[in-house]
Amino acid sequence: MKRLAAAMLLAGISHTLHAEEPFTVQDIQVEGLQRVALGAALNNLPFSVGDSVTDFTLSRSIKSLFAAGHFDDIRVYRDGQTVIFRLKERPTINAIEFDGNKDLKDEQLSESLTAQRIEVGEPLDRTLLRSIENGLTEFYHGVGKYQAEVEVELVYLPRNRVNVKLKFDEGDAASVRQINIVGNEVFDNETLLSVMESQQDMPWWRFMSSDRYQKQTLQGDFESIQSYYLDRGYLRFAIESSQVSVSPDKTSVYVTMNVDEGEQYKVTGVRYAGDLIGQDALIERLTPIQPGELYNGALVTFTEENIARILARFGYANSKVTTIPDIDDENREVELTINVDPGKRIYVRRIDIAGNANTKDEVFRRELRQLEGGWLSNDALELSKQRLQRLPYVEQVEFETRDVPGIEDQVDISFNVREQPSGSFNAGVSYGNFQGLSFQIGVEQANFLGSGNSAGVNLNTNKYQKTISFSYTDPYFTLDGVSLGGQIFYSATDYSSLGSNLEAYKQKRYGIGGTMGIPINETNRLNFGATISVSDLSLLQDYDQLRHFKNVLLDGNDPDGRLKYINYELTAGWVQSTLNRGLFPTAGHYFGLNTRISTPNSDLKFFKTNFEARKYIPLTRNHAWSLMGKVELGYGNGYGSRNGYDYTLPFNENFTAGGYNMRGFEHRIIGPRAVFRIPASIPGLPDPIAGGNSPLPGDPLTDRYSVSQRSIGGNAMAVATLELITPTPFLGEDNRNSVRTSVFVDAGNVWDTEFDFDRYAGLTQQRQFQREPTLVDYSDPTLIRVSTGVSVQWISPMGPLTFSLAKIVKKYEGDLQENFSFNIGTTF
Known part of the structure; x- marks a missing residue:
């Protein structure tokens, strides 16, 4: 036996020495190549023709070829001084398909596969397929789908191609059947379960809640319970262990956690x-x-x-x-x-602005509060972002801070701006019984030629009115943000052809004005302005509320003449805004107070004050849901007297409601109506020349009156809106800042504080037409109207478009409904 063992050992040593004997390669042959070039294959070999190699060198060459990732099978042979490689290439991926996946989107799966170099055009590495199946199965287990199965199916095609198909059977998610908390004495199970997002064994009627098991959610619940105790002084609280048990049918899980509450500190x-x-x-x-x-x-x-x-x-x-x-x-x-x-103080080396295809770079830079060369301030960065987003021609702003290579205390900042249409092409067509065919057209550019200045030309024409105006404003007339603007306007109104018993008149009005704004701080601004206007009234119908207005202007020598007056008006306003965006804000508030008063040397002496307040409260972290509350208040009146009559607010300055500010109601339908007094008369004496009898004035106590169908407005207004802003169905995240959907409730009224209801006590109303409303006390502010509906707003290339579908909840006699309305250039 010893001799035999020695003989075998000598034979093995002799064979090893023979196998390791080197030889010189005279030729290299490669077989089986289809897609891979011969040169590419030879480049992966550790030797070439003329080199001296051993069997160990040949084994290394197999590893080198495998590492290139192109081959499934590699065999090497030696024929004398020739080395022969027989290769089987990996198939090329022709297509990747997904079937049955719901929790995972195709885009997510494609990104995951691409990260592992499994994509169309690449060779298929079969060794990765099993790990992909296992990884996806683990994901489904993590979201509670323990019945899920993932299978990779390969379909081989000619020319060494393959289709990869991932087939998913997701199954149903396991529900949390029971959550057991062991060791808690201070807080009972019900209290602790209310802190958790995971819910157990939900009854069918609580369809808005979910008891689906998810591993990540449960981990967050453990942290929530720990925070609950730590926030109440239990410094030593600990979750000692936790177990998740799956039922045999894999449809339910049971969660148990063991806690040690400790004591309060x-x-x-x-x-x-x-x-x-x-x-x-x-x-x-x-x-x-x-x-x-x-x-x-x-x-x-x-x-x-x-x-x-x-x-x-x-x-x-x-x-x-x-x-x-x-x-x-x-x-x-x-x-x-x-x-x-604190670490090192960080300074800003450079600020870059990207994405501004239409707007000049300096327009954005003047809004920045983070300066180049200054130290980096998070507050200044956030304020800069907020100021940029408030610009009406900016949809979204993001910024990124990048370290400067080789310098520890410097950074570069990039502001990425997404612009939105800054022009507003105002156009609209409508038809109504009152205004007939109406259309408006105009162009307003909030970012004129990319300068940040606003310019506009507006034309509005319908059956009874034509207006045209030109405006221009430079928001940075000075470097410190003082704005300067101006306006020229002309309007011609003709209510004289609208039929009897309406507030008929003709008016031409033209003028010029200028405005100036002064910033107080980042959120407050004062505005001042001056306007000269000329008004020419004629064919003014004599309804009762006009008696003061007419008597202060009428020429006693020409009582039927035209009413022409010149006003010199001054305006002063205050604006405070913390809104996060200029259009479609979702957080912050806006307060605006503006007062306009005619000077004592004007033909009419009056003042008019408007106040607007808006508050946006985000209901979700991403601001997809927000609540908006809005209040508009207005009041105006005259001051002083003339010819024994007090000045009043001119009738053409009255506040109106209905339409854009009270959706669901027809345009300008809410508020006081014109009252036409019909004097009583008695038969007079016969006229010997003309014949007949000329009537004589009768007893004023027997006068009659009629009421117009439409409102003439009033000198006081209050309108409130409550609006729930919701995600727009069927639209993705990218469109959230350009399309807005909301559910609203509007409520408000317009009234006349100077109206004397007792003046008509005992008089009889004489209806001139079928729909004439009954006279009510137009000085009563409690005649509140209410409407509700749905609104969709879209910042289109033509400007903001608003579509509203509304229904009246509360109205009064004579109010007309307008279920669908469409406006251009109006947003909330």
């Missing part, structure tokens, strides 16, 4: 360590943690974030703030040490 003091950059007093004043109070984890986190924000305001953008608790378990007390490491 009180804070004995707060100390600061590190570098507070000289802001010790500010940081201490803004720290909400007080000695003697229970430990509160949320307050500790808030304090750390607050200190980091303060440091970032002064250029320390990479600060680290940590809280170290010194726990006294015996007395159940804790002392907190807040360690502050």
Whole structure:
């Protein structure tokens, strides 16, 4: 046996020595190539013709070819001094298909496969297919679908091609049948379960809730419970273990967690360590943690974030703030040490603006509050973003901070701006019994030639009115943001052809005005203006509310003459805006107060005040759902007197409602009607020349009156809107800033504080037409109208378009309904 073993050992050594004997390669032959070029294959070999190789070198060549990723099978042979490689190429992926996937979108799957180099045109590596199946199955298990199966199917095609098809059988998600919490004594199960997002065994009628099991959701619930205890002083609280059991049929899971509540701890003091950059007093004043109070984890986190924000305001953008608790378990007390490491102050080297295809770079740069060369301030960056988004020609703004290579304390900032149509092509066509065929056309450019200046030409014409105006405003007439603008306007109104018993008159009005705005701070602005206007009235119908207006203008020598007057008007206004966007805001508020008054040397002396307030409250973190509340108030009146008559608000300055500000009601239908007094008369004496009898005035107590169908407006107005802004169905995230859908409720009224209802007590109303409304007290502000509906607004290339479908909830006699309305150039 010993001799035999020795003989075998010598034979093995002899064979090894023979196999390792080198030989010189005279030729290399490669067989089986189809797609891969011969040169590419030879480049992966560790030897070439003329080299001396061994069997070990040949084995290394197999590994090198496999590493290239082009081949499924590699065999090497030696024929004398010739080395022969027989290769089988990997098939090329011709197409990738997905079937049955719902939780995972095709785009997500494609991105995941591309990251693993499984894409059309690439060779297929079969070794990755099993890991893909396992990875996708694990994903479905993580979202509670334990019955899910994923199978990769290969369909081989001619010319060594293959179609890869991923077939999904997702199955139903497992529901959380029961959640057991063990070890809790301070808070009962019901309290702790209310903190969790995961719900257990939901009854069928709670269809808005879900008891679907998801691994990530459960992990978040564990953190929520821990935060719940930490926020109430239980500093030593811990979840000692957790188990998730799946039912045999894989349709239900049972969750068990074991907790150790511990005891409550009180804070004995707060100390600061590190570098507070000289802001010790500010940081201490803004720290909400007080000695003697229970430990509160949320307050500790808030304090750390607050200190980091303060440091970032002064250029320390990479600060680290940590809280170290010194726990006294015996007395159940804790002392907190807040360690502050501000790091290096960061400066801004360069600010780039991208995406502005139409707007000049300087228009955006003048809105920036973060300056090049200054230290980096998060507050200044956010304010800069907000100011850019408030521009009416900007849809969205994002910024990115990039480190400067090789320099630790400098960064570059890029603002990426997405512009939206800055022009507004105002056009509309409508028809109504009152106004007939009506259309308007105009062009307003909020970003004229990319300069940031606004310019506009507006033309509005219908059956009874024609107006035209030209306006121009430079919002940065000076470098510090003082704006300057001007307007020229002309209008011609003819109500004289609209039939009897309506507030008929003809008017021509033209004028010129200028405005100036002065910024007070980032959110407040004062506006001032002056206007000269000339009005020429004729054929003014004599309804009762006009008696004061006419008597202060009439020429006693020509009572039937034209009424022409010149007004010199001054305006003053205040605007405060914290809105996050110029169009379609979702957060912040807007307050606007404006007063216009004619000067004492004007022919008419009056004032008119408007106030508007809007508040947007985001209901979700991404602002897809928001609540908007809006209030519009207006009041105007005359001051002084002439010829024994007090000045009143001119009738053509009256507030109106219905249409755009009270959707669901017909345009200008809400508010006081014109009252036409019909004097009583008695037969007179016979006329010996003309014949007949000329009537004589009768007893005023027997006068009659009639009421117009449409409103003439009033000197006071109040309109309120409550609007729920919702995601627009069938539209993606990219269109959220250009299309808005909302559900609204409008309520309001227009009234006349000077109307004397008692003046018509005892008189008889004589109806001139069938739909004439009954006279009511037009000085009553409580005659509130209400409507509700749905609105869709779209910032189109022509400008903002608003479509509203509304229904009247509360109305009064004579109010006319307009279920569908369409406006151009109006947004909320």
